[in-house]
Amino acid sequence: MPFFSNLGSDSPHFGAALSACAPLCERSLWGLDPQAVFLNHGSYGATPKKVLQAQSVWRERLEAQPVQFMGEELPRALRAAAAELAHFVGAEPENLVFVENATSGVNAVLRSLRFRPEDQIACTNHGYGAVRQALQYICAQWGAIPVEAQIPFPIAGPEQVIAAFEAILTPQTRLAVLDHLTSPTALIYPLPELIGLCRERGIPVLVDGAHAPGVLPLELEKLGADWYTGNAHKWLFAPKGCAFLWVAPYRQAQTHPTVISHGYGQGFTAEFDWVGTRDPSAWLAISAALAFIQGVGLDNIRQHNHTLLLQARQLLLEALEGIPPAPEKMLGFMATLPLPPFWQQWIPELPLGERARRLHDYLWHTYRIEVPIIPFAGQLWVRISAQVYNRLAEYEQLALALQHLP
Structure with a gap:
């Protein structure tokens, strides 16, 4: 059973980890572009400057x-x-x-x-x-x-x-x-x-x-x-x-x-x-x-990331009128969510993989949001990551960007 299996959205600890970890995990500890919304730690990670x-x-x-x-x-x-x-x-x-x-x-x-x-x-x-x-x-x-x-x-x-x-x-x-x-x-x-x-x-x-x-x-x-x-x-x-x-x-x-x-x-x-x-x-x-990791606290990291992920997932599902595609207990620090029907039908003449690439590029070049668009099982999905340098407001930016076609 995952370490964080008891941190569901109805848990009394649901929001506690965010404030507990934040003072130790300022984004300045990483070399990430300060103008970018980086929601894709899952692909390559991001290495702290100290490391x-x-x-x-x-x-x-x-x-x-x-x-x-x-x-x-x-x-x-x-x-x-x-x-x-x-x-x-x-x-x-x-x-x-x-x-x-x-x-x-x-x-x-x-x-x-x-x-x-x-x-x-x-x-x-x-x-x-x-x-x-x-x-x-x-x-x-x-x-x-x-x-x-x-x-x-x-x-x-x-x-x-x-x-x-x-x-x-x-x-x-x-x-x-x-x-x-x-x-x-x-x-x-x-x-x-x-x-x-x-x-x-x-x-x-x-x-x-x-x-x-x-x-x-x-x-x-x-x-x-x-x-x-x-x-x-x-x-x-x-x-x-x-x-x-x-x-x-x-x-x-x-x-x-x-x-x-x-x-x-x-x-x-x-x-x-x-x-x-x-x-x-x-x-x-x-x-x-x-x-x-020891300096930040492994428990703090796990609680922060999983709690933030669940909050971000709920925010995006509500904004995009989606249904949770997986139970919370099967999630760690990432979640893959369905895109709305209007994105599924976007540029239908192109192969699914090419449409995924174009949407990824659109989000990056227009909004400076880095997030993977996944072509899977015949449709398009967005996969979000939650890391200690992320904040809920960044997922709100993603939700706004995904609510309308370009």
């Missing part, structure tokens, strides 16, 4: 003596940073390695596995586009078959996710690729139950947890997955290019990075920690990112 400064210090140390840093200092520093992140996500340090992003983590796992023709890989229609592409590539290589569970959206509750996913599992299912928190629809999946279905059938599980770290409490050693990858550059405030891959000990011998280098054959962490010359400063700055 970027820590990253710069690591770069300066590297450049002061690159040979000594790469050969002597980096191996120790990288494992120390991995240990800090592992503690935060409930993992043992030796089971966690850094990758550039969750897509890299998914690809490392998929490319390490072997399939036979007609093997099936179970996933869902709410999966992230890049991961779905990776599955298509792997299946084309081996002759395997991707099978998508058709999760409804709008959705009544997590039981619909469980029923739809269970329906596609067969004796030919060799792998399950599951989201923890979906990208297009912003839904928290009932992951323990889904993993349980797979465990009963002996199906290995790869979890795309791109959006989960920082939003949901994680205990990776207890979750029951075989592989779990997540981003730190989204909701953990780390610099871009900071993510992790957790691998259960019994899967580590068969799991390799997408780039094979000097560490091959020397163990799981050795293979991933060194794949050639690259800038490791984003990974090493995770300590500063976690310190920033």
Whole structure:
């Protein structure tokens, strides 16, 4: 059950987190354009200036003596940073390695596995586009078959996710690729139950947890997955290019990075920690990112963001005369909402994806509002994010902008 499951709109604590967190989270702590309404933390995150400064210090140390840093200092520093992140996500340090992003983590796992023709890989229609592409590539290589569970959206509750996913599992299912928190629809999946279905059938599980770290409490050693990858550059405030891959000990011998280098054959962490010359400063700055979270207060962040999200969602639904497409308990710091009928019919001669792009660009160039427009299930949606630098008035600006066609 999510940490914030008791913070519904009828809770006595519904508004308390906003005032509690605000003094510690002024927007000036970030380098965001002060003229922009930034409601899209979910895509790439936004890194606090303090964390970027820590990253710069690591770069300066590297450049002061690159040979000594790469050969002597980096191996120790990288494992120390991995240990800090592992503690935060409930993992043992030796089971966690850094990758550039969750897509890299998914690809490392998929490319390490072997399939036979007609093997099936179970996933869902709410999966992230890049991961779905990776599955298509792997299946084309081996002759395997991707099978998508058709999760409804709008959705009544997590039981619909469980029923739809269970329906596609067969004796030919060799792998399950599951989201923890979906990208297009912003839904928290009932992951323990889904993993349980797979465990009963002996199906290995790869979890795309791109959006989960920082939003949901994680205990990776207890979750029951075989592989779990997540981003730190989204909701953990780390610099871009900071993510992790957790691998259960019994899967580590068969799991390799997408780039094979000097560490091959020397163990799981050795293979991933060194794949050639690259800038490791984003990974090493995770300590500063976690310190920033501690300074603000993790509970404060979670309460503020979830409370603000629910308020913003209600505001937008009322302004756009929409119906909630998901229950509050399936939401974290993001929500995907339907656009009004007049936006659905806007420029009907263009493909849905192109219409989404044009509406996004219109909102940005006309109102300086950055928010994703999602083409999904044959219609257009707007996905809002709530972060500690956001205020309710920004969502009011979005509501006004969306109430009329250009």
